Amino acid sequence: MPRGSRGDHLRGIGALVSGEGTNLQALLDARLPVVAVASNKPGVRALERAGTAGVPTAVFELASFEHRRERDEAMADWLAGQGVELVVCAGYMHLLDPAFLGRFPGRVVNVHPAPLPDFPGAHPLEDLLTAGAKEAAATVHVVDEGVDTGPVLASEPVPVLPEDTVDSLRERVHAAEHRLLPRVVRELCER
DSSP: OOOOTTSSOOOOEEEEESSOOHHHHHHHHTTOOEEEEEESSTTOHHHHHHHHTTOOEEEOOGGGSSSHHHHHHHHHHHHHHTTOOEEEESSOOSOOOHHHHHHSTTOEEEEESSOTTTSOSSOHHHHHHHTTOSEEEEEEEEOOSSSSOSOEEEEEEEEOOTTOOHHHHHHHHHHHHHHHHHHHHHHHHHO
């Protein structure tokens, strides 16, 4: 992971969110330098969490732009203007345009609720249970142009119990995400 543009530690974290914001809250609780939060959905709980913490927020709905690339360029411009050097997808449920990734090369990370590369995509816990896997995981990886195909930075295994449902497994995986994501992000900021 490259250092900040000045050759020193990364100074600002931007979080991308789409929902409740529990991973964002884990970053905030860890007192990491979250300086901006962007969402593709208005009115989500994650934006409230950011507002409560005094972190600037912005919404970039796809419907407000002609193309995804335009939306992602506007979002990248806003994040850069807020001093963001590391972008954390914390429950962000949209693919990012290559133009966005080009603005933050190698500095966009995502937390995913399953082992990679085995269970990528939007419904990995369902896929994992259907496949009869014995282990789930919280996984933090670098975002590239594919779907959950970037290099894995860290993973915390979560055993699948015989009585697990998607909801019960999701609860335990989220707890692992809340431990893992702040640790990995802190390590990236301290490089």
